[in-house]
Amino acid sequence: MVYKIPGVGELELKTLILDLNGTLTVKGEIPDGVKQRLTRLKELGYRILFFTGNTRNNEDEIASVLGIDWILAENGITKRDEALKLDPDTCVSIGNGLIDLELMKVVKLRIVTLQAEGVHVQTLLNSDIIIPSIVDALDLLIDSSTLVATLRK
Numbered sequence: 001m002v003y004k005i006p007g008v009g010e011l012e013l014k015t016l017i018l019d020l021n022g023t024l025t026v027k028g029e030i031p032d033g034v035k036q037r038l039t040r041l042k043e044l045g046y047r048i049l050f051f052t053g054n055t056r057n058n059e060d061e062i063a064s065v066l067g068i069d070w071i072l073a074e075n076g077i078t079k080r081d082e083a084l085k086l087d088p089d090t091c092v093s094i095g096n097g098l099i100d101l102e103l104m105k106v107v108k109l110r111i112v113t114l115q116a117e118g119v120h121v122q123t124l125l126n127s128d129i130i131i132p133s134i135v136d137a138l139d140l141l142i143d144s145s146t147l148v149a150t151l152r153k
């Protein structure tokens with residue numbers, strides 16, 4: 001998807017990289033409305049996957065329910081290295097923890113969610129947008145006018 005950002009330029013995003021715990025799920029549960037929004041983003045052309053350190057051992061079930069892929073990434077360096085394989089200049093990442101920090105340094109657009117599990121301050125300081133929830137974050141990518149309003153100069 002291409003977003004035209006006044007004063008900034010064109011932002012072309014092809015891949016959405018999600019963190020799992022505390023981002024895509026909150027306390028182990030997928031928030032209402034996430035699945036429909038991911039489906040919409042796929043229709044808009046996004047490739048969607050999540051990176052996880054295998055904390056809860058429920059990745060396959062979540063990936064199946066949501067119809068997205070996942071990659072095992074057990075620490076922040078692995079997350080960064082996996083992102084580097086995905087043309088990071090066209091990636092948007094959504095995360096919340098310190099494990100997402102190195103990844104945030106290499107992708108094009110960085111979004112952090114607060115939700116019930118919080119956001120690490122170092123990761124927050126390396127992000128472009130902080131937003132309350134994963135549903136709000138996905139809406140921002142779906143409704144280009146809201147993303148443009150946040151990013152324009």
Ligand SMILES: [Mg+2]
Nearest residue numbers: 019021022097
């Ligand atoms: Mg997390």
